[in-house]
Amino acid sequence: MENIIVRGGRQLNGTVKVEGAKNAVLPVIAASIIASEGKSIIHEVPALADVLTINQVLTHMNAEVKYEKNTVTVDATQPLLTEAPFEYVRKMRASVLVLGPLLARYGHAKVAMPGGCAIGSRPIDLHLKGFEAMGADVHVGNGFVEVSTNGRLKGAKIYLDMPSVGATENIMMAAALANGKTIIENAAKEPEIVDLANYLNKMGAHVIGAGTETIKIEGVDRLYGAEHTIIPDRIEAGTFMVAAAITGGNVLIENAEVDHMRALVSKMEEMGVRILEEADGVRVIGPKTLQSTDIKTLPHPGFPTDMQSQMMALMLHAAGTSVITETVFENRFMHVEEFRRMNAKLKIEGRSVIVEGPVSLQGAEVAATDLRAGAALILAGLVADGYTRVTSLHHIDRGYVDITEKFAKLGADIERVNAMETSFVAEANIADTEQIEVQ
Numbered sequence: 001m002e003n004i005i006v007r008g009g010r011q012l013n014g015t016v017k018v019e020g021a022k023n024a025v026l027p028v029i030a031a032s033i034i035a036s037e038g039k040s041i042i043h044e045v046p047a048l049a050d051v052l053t054i055n056q057v058l059t060h061m062n063a064e065v066k067y068e069k070n071t072v073t074v075d076a077t078q079p080l081l082t083e084a085p086f087e088y089v090r091k092m093r094a095s096v097l098v099l100g101p102l103l104a105r106y107g108h109a110k111v112a113m114p115g116g117c118a119i120g121s122r123p124i125d126l127h128l129k130g131f132e133a134m135g136a137d138v139h140v141g142n143g144f145v146e147v148s149t150n151g152r153l154k155g156a157k158i159y160l161d162m163p164s165v166g167a168t169e170n171i172m173m174a175a176a177l178a179n180g181k182t183i184i185e186n187a188a189k190e191p192e193i194v195d196l197a198n199y200l201n202k203m204g205a206h207v208i209g210a211g212t213e214t215i216k217i218e219g220v221d222r223l224y225g226a227e228h229t230i231i232p233d234r235i236e237a238g239t240f241m242v243a244a245a246i247t248g249g250n251v252l253i254e255n256a257e258v259d260h261m262r263a264l265v266s267k268m269e270e271m272g273v274r275i276l277e278e279a280d281g282v283r284v285i286g287p288k289t290l291q292s293t294d295i296k297t298l299p300h301p302g303f304p305t306d307m308q309s310q311m312m313a314l315m316l317h318a319a320g321t322s323v324i325t326e327t328v329f330e331n332r333f334m335h336v337e338e339f340r341r342m343n344a345k346l347k348i349e350g351r352s353v354i355v356e357g358p359v360s361l362q363g364a365e366v367a368a369t370d371l372r373a374g375a376a377l378i379l380a381g382l383v384a385d386g387y388t389r390v391t392s393l394h395h396i397d398r399g400y401v402d403i404t405e406k407f408a409k410l411g412a413d414i415e416r417v418n419a420m421e422t423s424f425v426a427e428a429n430i431a432d433t434e435q436i437e438v439q
């Protein structure tokens with residue numbers, strides 16, 4: 001087992017490069033199995049635990065998957081198994097994204113039912129309603145969801161009760177091979193939806209309107225492997241933007257796409273952060289004093305829930321009271337308790353958290369409760385007094401490549417070590433405090 005140890009107080013400066021987006025690459029790799037002819041070649045694939053999991057799901061189903069130097073090649077032309085067992089879904093909910101492709105190509109898919117997780121219950125009812133509207137039978141039992149159809153799926157008009165990212169993706173993939181036209185209304189508009197639609201179109205699909213609330217898909221008979229480059233990860237980029245801002249540093253985030261991050265940019269500017277668009281990315285310059293602000297998480301183009309915990313770290317360092325309202329997931333405040341261990345003043349009121357800043361954060365032993373919460377605790381550790389030890393790194397590894405190395409290269413005092421070597425943390429913090437008291 002490993003831990004990350006951060007010692008606060010260093011300003012971050014320099015350049016960091018953003019990887020391909022986790023939330024774009026997972027649906028694209030899942031979609032690659034719709035191709036009954038030709039290989040798909042997918043570039044800018046980040047070396048994340050979730051990528052290894054989706055690759056394992058495909059390999060389990062009998063697809064040929066190669067992963068070399070950030071490029072994944074998928075050959076799914078041979079007959080595939082149409083099942084994904086719990087061992088994969090347990091590790092990563094996005095495994096349910098193989099439902100749409102398998103149903104479209106084989107008329108059958110069986111995937112372990114994803115349970116709730118640390119951020120909420122996360123049902124998949126909207127995915128299933130979409131498949132039913134296209135003529136599929138849905139059966140849930142013994143911990144599995146099974147969808148099947150006699151013959152081809154039929155194009156349908158589907159209104160999503162909420163703009164679910166995963167439901168939009170699953171329905172879009174299923175509709176690509178359906179008979180006739182599918183219209184998804186109140187579709188999710190995230191940049192990752194557009195990336196998936198672009199890939200499907202390269203495979204021979206007819207998808208229009210991705211990125212707007214109405215997506216139209218004219219089904220085709222067959223899809224072919226295609227070459228595609230994944231968009232940059234806007235959440236990884238946002239995490240480094242907060243790191244520059246919280247430490248009062250100056251960081252160029254290469255590859256970051258400002259158009260995908262308007263809500264974050266606008267809120268950080270309100271807090272006094274300078275954000276400059278440059279030819280090869282975004283430069284972020286932190287102010288001496290950050291101002292408080294309020295955010296409400298919403299589907300894109302609103303403020304992303306995946307940046308909520310990192311923003312909480314920034315607000316703890318800002319002058320004044322900030323309010324965060326989480327509307328996307330019902331339980332995405334597990335990090336509050338961890339921040340409190342670092343001396344944060346946070347009050348939960350229903351779906352909101354009131355953040356009293358600025359506080360003098362103190363290094364402590366904390367656990368990543370989900371992948372973004374883990375990143376947020378590192379951000380807080382960058383400005384805390386003394387050492388912070390972050391545990392449960394498997395969450396962080398789902399969504400961040402080499403996060404320790406990237407922060408260290410920007411000047412952070414941070415390392416990833418074997419858990420056995422980190423028992424000094426509490427004593428070191430006590431020693432630091434005693435030293436301060438003596439002075």
Ligand SMILES: CC(=O)N[C@H]1[C@@H](OP(=O)(O)OP(=O)(O)OC[C@H]2O[C@@H](n3ccc(=O)[nH]c3=O)[C@H](O)[C@@H]2O)O[C@H](CO)[C@@H](O)[C@@H]1O
Pocket residue numbers: 022023024026094120121122123124125126127128162163164165166167188192299305306328329330
């Ligand atoms: C792999 C991936 O891309 N993950 C992202 C995706 O997750 P994911 O696709 O799971 O998120 P959704 O957009 O589907 O979920 C949004 C909300 O809708 C609810 N819901 C969703 C589907 C459904 O059938 N029924 C239902 O009630 C969820 O419980 C949640 O409260 O979008 C989320 C919202 O931007 C991000 O936080 C995740 O990082």
Ligand SMILES: C=C(OP(=O)(O)O)C(=O)O
Pocket residue numbers: 023093094119306371372399
């Ligand atoms: C919640 C997230 O991902 P997932 O949907 O894969 O759990 C995330 O990326 O912050």
